[in-house]
Amino acid sequence: MAREEKRKESANTRGPIRSVGGQTIRGLKRNSRISVNAYAGLVFAAVCYLGLGTALTEVGAPAGWLTGPFTVAAALLGPSVALGGAFGIVLLALSQAALGTGTFVVGVEFLSLALVTALTYGRLGVVSPNGGVRRALLARAVEYLCALLLGTVSALAALTWLVSVAEIAPYYVGYSATVSTAAVTAVLGVAAVAGDELFADDPPPGEPSSWSAQNRRTAAAYALVGFAWFVGATGIAVLAHDLSNFTNVDMLTASLADTFGDGVLGRVVSTVFVTVYAYGRASVAASGVLGLLLTAWLVRIVRTTPPGRTTERAGSERFDERLLRVGEGHGEDD
16 A cells, blocks of 8 residues: 555656656657648648649639648648648749739638638637547537638638729629638538548547637637628728719719708718718728737637647647656556
């Protein structure tokens, strides 16, 4: 009995030291490898996008078909794939002498969709490590779809703001194409995520995150603000474009008075419309402040939850944890 208590005390004494030492070693290994893998993945993704995009254009297919597969790859392999794909879009446009505002719009759409999906997938607090294989498959699929939703509203919000402020177009009209791309990406991603979970060596590691509920609320707020930004900025841009048909403020005011009258409602509507008429583009630009809110929520999601098994770092962490457990086991038997 005394020997057993002494052994437990010895193990407890060694535990914190080994834990701190193990974390330090893992941190050094992780940082050194991530820097190499991230740059290598970025370059490889850019070259792959350039090659595949060239092949698609040669057969008459749009290079935009690559958005779905690259978004799925970014979610499973890391955000460097998304960044590399964005560079690949630029390289493809340069190789075809077609670099311009269209390339900029396509790049922003791709980067917003793929990067936000990659950064949030695995960190939303949906997956429980003790849920069993079937529940893990369902949870991974749901979490991927939630991350893809955040990426989609981010792309729509960014594009709505971009085309109006940069005067690429009066307002963004390609939202149906973006939603269609997201739908294809959803189908491909659910199949890939389910396969990745089904053929994994072991279930997701770690204990349930104490920030799970907070992250789900933050993700919901992110989606709502992004959608509001998209709808609001689009509405202001469309209204400003329509009001520009009036040659002066007096003509606009007279038209509003004929439509809404001179009462309280008429005065309120007149004030709003005249403001949009005078500062329409500036109003759309001001809506970009919501982008800061989106970024703040995204950073909070990323920083408050440890990464899941879907990131580059998870495999090495599991391997190092196994080594530590084996080492602690041998230490207790000594």
